[in-house]
Amino acid sequence: MNGGKSMVEMERAKPSRQQAAWQDLELGMFCHFGLNTFCDREWGAGDDSPAAFNPSALNAQQWVRSAKDAGFRYFMLTAKHHDGFCLWPTKTTDYSVKSSPWRDGKGDVVRECADACLEAGLPFGIYISPWDRHDSRYADVAAYDDVYCEQLTELLTGYGPLVEIWFDGAGSEGRTYDWPRIMGLVRKYQPDAMVFNMGAPTVRWVGNEDGFAPYPCWNAAEAARVSMFTNDMTAWLPETPAWVPAECPVPIRGNHWFWHPNDETPLRSLEELVDLYERSVGHGATLLLNVAPDNRGLFLEEEAERLAEFGSELRRRFGNPLGQSNGEGRSTVVQLPPGKAVKRLVLMEDITQGERVRSYIAEAWIDGQWIRIASGSAIGHKKIDTLAVPIHSESYRLTVLESEGEPFIRSFAVYGE
Ligand code: FUL
Secondary structure, three states: OHHHOOHHHHHOOOOOHHHHHHHHHOEEEEEOOOHHHHHOOOOOOOOOOHHHOOOOOOOHHHHHHHHHHOOOOEEEEEEEOOOOOEOOOOOOOOOEHHHOOHHHHOOOHHHHHHHHHHHHOOOEEEEEOOOOOOOHHHHOHHHHHHHHHHHHHHHHHHOOOEEEEEOOOOOOOOOOOOHHHHHHHHHHHOOOOEEEOOEOOOEEEOOOOOOOOOOOOOOEOOOOOOEOOEOOOOOEOOOOOOEOOEEEEEEOEOOEOOOOOOOOOOEOOHHHHHHHHHHHHHHOOEEEEEOOOOOOOOOOHHHHHHHHHHHHHHHHHHOOOOEEEEEEOOEEEEEOOOOOEEEEEEEEEOHHHOOOEEEEEEEEEEOOEEEEEEEEOOOOOOEEEEEEEEEEOOEEEEEEEEEOOOOEEEEEEEEOO
């Protein structure tokens, strides 16, 4: 897979400057909003009337501020989902906000969201579904490639810098798009943007929509999949880099990406969200949590509150290390003042040197000897280890047992309860 790259190449893989910067973002907000929001649908068939799209109080600043205040570091909007309805006034089709009653057909959700992100200093990205269930030109491969490329160009050139472009594989099984042309546009207009999943992806789908990464989750691409319906990798180009970090998408409410009236699908609890964070970001991947605006165009109160709780719990757990160290070599020690209880370890490799650690242990100095308190294989961008019981010790040691070359530990930090 991955264009036939060998294991040796995978082992030597390193992130690009843009990938390394993106991996530092760690936590993104996904926002599914569109005609589906008004039609009680997850996958609109492309036959709903734009007349239904009429949010009464749309406020993209509320979405973006909720994300920013909770510690999210980038924001992704569905500019076009599978139903083909465009949230910006595209020139390519009438199936867009301009045919809706919202803001008398003069609105642009992508613009409002991009502006809110710019104001909040949050990197902004877009989802643009290749699969289009409305456009009659979809049946004609070459004609649709033209439409798609034009839509993409509008988005790539009209809304400032984009952090990521999401090419969702769903519905596109067996379909070929002109990826060299599509990727050419991305490289021309947004060379720093990450590309999710298709074309020449720089970010891969983790392989589930549950918000966690398996462990270990190596940054090499050999296990990547395009969508949950296929293992077919033909949508990948040979120039896909060997380094392709994973992103973990998940809705905050059950398996619903869009808002639904009287939705009884349970909202994820605070404990569940923190657990997902520790099994995505804590496994070296990136968490992309979806919150769906309702038909007013606002996040529900209870969802905004859950986000705020999530943010404060992450700050409480990981805001202030009790002690921290770093360095080149097999062993890194952290010393603490007496009387501290340690519950979590956060390990990071300097991934700009590649992913070198293959096996490690962490120990605490207790009663005159080093006692093992955690162990693992991959560290990569980040590994979070939660201890079964809090440990009271003044010395903690990380030892790399196996590595591909000299390990570079960017940070070994210990945190309280
Ligand atoms: C899937 C889509 O089919 C869902 O509707 C949603 O957009 C999710 C993020 O990706 O493939």
